[in-house]
Amino acid sequence: MTITTCVAQWTSDASQNTQLATGSLDYGEILFSTHSQSGNTYIQWCSGHENGWSPTIQKVDSLGNILWGTNGIHISRPEFLEFSKGIALAALTDGGVVSCFADSASHCIAVKLDDDGNFEWGEEGITALETSTCLRTQIAAGHNGGFWVMAHDATSLHFRYYHSDGTPGCDQITISDENGASVAFGQMVLDEDDNVFAVYLKQQHAVSYYYNNS
Numbered sequence: 001m002t003i004t005t006c007v008a009q010w011t012s013d014a015s016q017n018t019q020l021a022t023g024s025l026d027y028g029e030i031l032f033s034t035h036s037q038s039g040n041t042y043i044q045w046c047s048g049h050e051n052g053w054s055p056t057i058q059k060v061d062s063l064g065n066i067l068w069g070t071n072g073i074h075i076s077r078p079e080f081l082e083f084s085k086g087i088a089l090a091a092l093t094d095g096g097v098v099s100c101f102a103d104s105a106s107h108c109i110a111v112k113l114d115d116d117g118n119f120e121w122g123e124e125g126i127t128a129l130e131t132s133t134c135l136r137t138q139i140a141a142g143h144n145g146g147f148w149v150m151a152h153d154a155t156s157l158h159f160r161y162y163h164s165d166g167t168p169g170c171d172q173i174t175i176s177d178e179n180g181a182s183v184a185f186g187q188m189v190l191d192e193d194d195n196v197f198a199v200y201l202k203q204q205h206a207v208s209y210y211y212n213n214s
Contacts, residue, residue: 006045010064018064033091042097044089052080055087055099068117075111077123079104086137086151094145094164102134108151121166129158129172142194152184157200177202
């Protein structure tokens with residue numbers, strides 16, 4: 001029987017890889033995000049579970065030692081499709097980490113784990129954005145534990161700022177093209193006041209947009 005492992009390499013010697021999880025044949029979509037002060041890294045991957053193709057998160061210190069058990073923390077409450085959509089991950093300045101994804105109903109869901117691996121908003125998370133069909137998500141961590149989340153559906157781009165406790169810091173912003181063109185695939189960067197600058201695709205032409213989170 002073949003036992004497949006999910007590993008991370010901290011040294012030039014592959015035999016010293018850090019084993020993150022073991023026992024699945026279908027690890028995929030590996031993401032990671034490092035906390036700038038602690039040096040801890042959050043690593044997320046998707047694999048098949050009873051609730052579909054769903055994410056698991058492991059916390060690793062700067063030396064490559066795993067901190068959240070043998071196989072990490074699996075997000076088992078939401079139902080997922082047989083393939084994942086819109087997975088994103090970001091370490092927050094308060095020491096936690098946010099995972100954002102589309103559930104089986106194509107809702108844009110955000111789940112936060114604190115520094116000890118507890119679900120701060122419950123394992124079911126919060127509905128971060130209202131979209132017709134969540135296709136892809138992005139997260140940009142702010143400077144005070146908050147974050148911007150962005151997602152697009154078939155025609156529009158949506159984003160919103162959230163505080164560290166999961167409460168929204170502004171109304172949802174939706175960017176659509178008045179001529180019906182598709183608006184999608186956004187990327188975000190924040191300034192020191194957590195205002196967001198976004199670049200997105202509109203019928204293969206780059207467009208810029210700036211929004212003040214206050």
